[in-house]
Amino acid sequence: MARLSLDHVTKSFANFEAVKDVSIDVADGEFLAVLGPSGCGKTTLLRLVAGFEKVTSGEIRIGSDVVSSSVGSVAPEKRRVGIVFQNYALWPHMTVAENIGYSLKVAKLDKTVARQKVEDALALVNLQGLGQRRPANLSGGQRQRVALARCLVAAPSLVLFDEPLANLDVHLRASMEDEFAAFHKRTGTTIVYITHDQAEAMSLADRIAVMDHGRVAQLATPRELYHEPANEMVASFVSQGILLPADVLTGEDGGHCKVRALGTELVVRCRPGERPRAGAKICCRSADLDVSPHGPGFDGLVKRVIYQGGAARIEFTPAAGPDLTLHFEQPDPVTLESGAQARLRIRSGWLIPVGTAS
């Protein structure tokens, strides 16, 4: 079990910066998810931690040891880091048991002890009795479990996952997710888990680092990420937040302030110390919107109604902002029709803080 800290880590390939000035502290035993759109540098970050890539500048520490810095770096085999790859990376020329026992063999562990550990690891991932199979004769989910067992058998202090569930079907994902969670609870290993699936990140992680173009856009708990995004990128990336231009009318008071958006005034949550300003943005969730035919609100046009069983997803263009699209769900009975005029109300929202725009 070890703490992992990245301190102003930058990684350039030729003259392209894949990871820019990233600082993250992962506490001992924490489950950190790294979330971000494709190509934002997640895998590169992971490979830096594992030692497969060298940092261009900055420093990485595992426990109390500096493992990577611009001066030099500890070889991957000396880091005691476990890694699970998206494509499993099982060795086809070895049996399942040989795959799992590889690191024990390399460490020249006593054969009987090693065999016991392999058995235990197989049991841990519910693959008892499959030790003599070849990886080619396993299903995708089983392969992923073998990969997990292989990385766990050496009891690494830090386990890295690179989109481990991306190649599995939805059904298997859910059950593997449960297994990862159970594994984390049982062993308390520090985990860095890369994914581009938000639900996965939310349900598994203690904290989530959202990455964008090589930078950490926000590092926070799932709840905070959802309710209090630090910038527009996070606001729109997480759960498809809706961004609306707004003017702040009053200063912060008890965590709230008054803003004007789409021609109506409303009260939104905000950070302490917010002051009145123009050109701000608020973020609302589809749950914050509802239809209010007669009350306060703003008018607009229903563009599309997509019935999804039990509720419909409505896409709506406000008259005050013709290039904006708001979406929300209306539960049955669905009354809105595409092409119709409607009046909406924003119940609540979050004022995006100033100065942290991505």
Place this chain on the structure above:
Amino acid sequence: MPTRVRESRGQEMVLTAAVAVVIVLLSLLPMLRLIKEIVAPGGTLSTVAIAAGLRSPATWIATWHTLVVGIGGTLLAVLSGTLVAVLVSLTDIRGRSALVLCYVMPLMIAPQVTALAWLQLFGPASPFLKLFGAAPPLGTKNPLYSTSGIILLLGIQYGPLVFLLVRAGLRKLPRELVEAARAGGAGWFPVLVTIVLPLMTPSIMAAAALAFVSCVGNFGIPAFLGIPANYLVLPTLIYQKLAGGGPAVLGETAFLSALIGVIAMAGILAQEVMSRRRDYRISSTSLPAEPYELGRWRPIVQACMWLLIVLVLFLPLFGLVLTSLVPGYGIALTAKTVTLDNYRFVLFEHDAANRAFFNSFWLSIAAAFFAVVVAVPVGYLIAWGRQRWVRLLNLAVELPYALPGVVLAIASLLLFLRPIPLTGIQLYNTVWIILYAYLARFLVLALRPTISGYHQIDRALEEAAQVAGAGLFTRMRTIIFPLVAPAAIAGGLLIFMTALSELTVSALLWSSGSETIGVVMFSFEQGGDSNYAAAMSVITVAVTFVLMLVTNLLAPYLPSGVLPWRD
């Protein structure tokens, strides 16, 4: 409608039929003729030929020698080729493309030229050793006239072959497989031994099989190094028998050549068995692993690599050039003795050498041209054809090249010893029989790049032309040929380079008037005129170099891997 259907079917049928005829003529016919000679000499089934062959002690000795040099040469080639491939592919060694170019070069040089170059380097007459006054006294035996000499040169000749296949395999090794092992605590060397090399087993085995077939079928090296020491392998035994006995001993040599074929096949089968023993299929694709940092070892490893290259390439070629510049056997090269007479002699004065240059050039051009023209439709059927028998087709084209050249030469002799039925045309004792053998043997060299060219082309391009109303032949001419032409032509150039100084086939098929460069070189060397042989070798090597440069111009349009010397 039915007429339209018939029309479009018709063109495909014509194409298929034409290809089938070519394959039958060039591949199946000679092989069948050879088999017939062995199992049914004179037309009736009998084991006489086999029994006679088995009874002769020369057969057994030559077979034993063939196995010894075949296995020895293969081992050396596999060890050196794999080592170089690992160093070049997995470490951060510098100057990679220059290294690859130089290391692969011996593959482009004919074996007998390699043999000659090395002989010139170490013999008592060596102008190179004389430069330092280090030449052994005249009359000393050249150390290369020995089993180990043959094995050494075979290893040097075919190490690059192994290198190319193993390097291609290493390039496809996904980095995660290496990284998972490193994360598991394995250092670089354990990863190499437990992960990389085992996963490379199929490549290494395939390379070993190819090297083995090449070693047992090689004629040039055992001819130059073995015959003087009376150390005969099967190809040289066949050569001696034919040279001494003419057509009368053809039956006997047919058996011997089939024996080589069987040995070569055994090597290929052994490879199949070895690669099947485990599962080595790599399913994922990814980037190749980061090169291993040699650190302070890098200068040393680099120096060793270049030393190796100096030893296997530059030094022998240098020796060859020196020999071609001295006026006669055993004369030291000085400012006074240096002369271009040898070149003048082989280029302008010696009749047979003149004819040889002429013959070899047009034979190579004809073989290359024919192969390019045939490779396009054959490649079309193999790469894009829907018929199931196309795999057999591919096999049939590979056969004459996969089997040692001696086998094809003997088969051609058997086939054309008598005039062709009905026409009365006589190919035996003419240059045409050599052309026939070249066409059969080298077709696959143009076919392989063409097929990989087809695999790179989006089939939709052809289909678009089809929708536009172009028939098969029109599409071939206007769409398909221009698209695969670079690959096919590069294949043609490879054929030209290979055929230009070819010896194995022409040594058995030549007759007075139809000498090839290889044959004349060989007879110069046998007659003790190494200086003339060296001059001819230098000329062919120079032509090969120039052609390689020309072919390089095509490189941007070629699928990777077509030009072996380009990394």
